[in-house]
Amino acid sequence: MNLEELRNQIDQVDQDIIQLLEKRMTIVQKISEVKEAQGHNILDSTREQEVLNRAQQAIKTPAYQETILQTYQDIMKNSREYQSKARLK
Ligand SMILES: C=C(O[C@@H]1C=C(C(=O)O)C=C[C@H]1O)C(=O)O
Known part of the structure; x- marks a missing residue:
C-alpha cells in the first residue's frame, strides 16, 4: 500500500476518533455539571487510575501500550x- 492510501486509512480512522471524542466530551460536560452541583473536585485520581487500568487491559499490542496510555493521560x-x-x- 502506498503513502496516500495509508493516509486515507488514517483519515477514516480520525473521523471515527473525532466522533467518539465528541461523544466522550458530551458525557464529560454532564459529569462536570453534576460534580459542580454536588461540590465535587474536578480531579478524581482514583477514577483516572481506573480508566488507565481499563485501557491497559484493553490494549492488545504491547508495543503500543506506552503511546496509547500517554494519549489517555x-x-x-x-x-x-x-x-x-x-x-x-
Ligand atoms: C470526567 C471526570 O473528571 C475528571 C476527568 C476524567 C476523565 O476524563 O475520564 C476522570 C476523572 C476526573 O479526574 C470524572 O470525574 O469522571
Whole structure:
C-alpha cells in the first residue's frame, strides 16, 4: 500500500476518533455539571487510575501500550481543563 492510501486509512480512522471524542466530551460536560452541583473536585485520581487500568487491559499490542496510555493521560488532562473553564463561565 502506498503513502496516500495509508493516509486515507488514517483519515477514516480520525473521523471515527473525532466522533467518539465528541461523544466522550458530551458525557464529560454532564459529569462536570453534576460534580459542580454536588461540590465535587474536578480531579478524581482514583477514577483516572481506573480508566488507565481499563485501557491497559484493553490494549492488545504491547508495543503500543506506552503511546496509547500517554494519549489517555492527555485526554483526561484536557477533560479536566475543559471542566475548569466550564466552571468559570
Ligand atoms: C470526567 C471526570 O473528571 C475528571 C476527568 C476524567 C476523565 O476524563 O475520564 C476522570 C476523572 C476526573 O479526574 C470524572 O470525574 O469522571
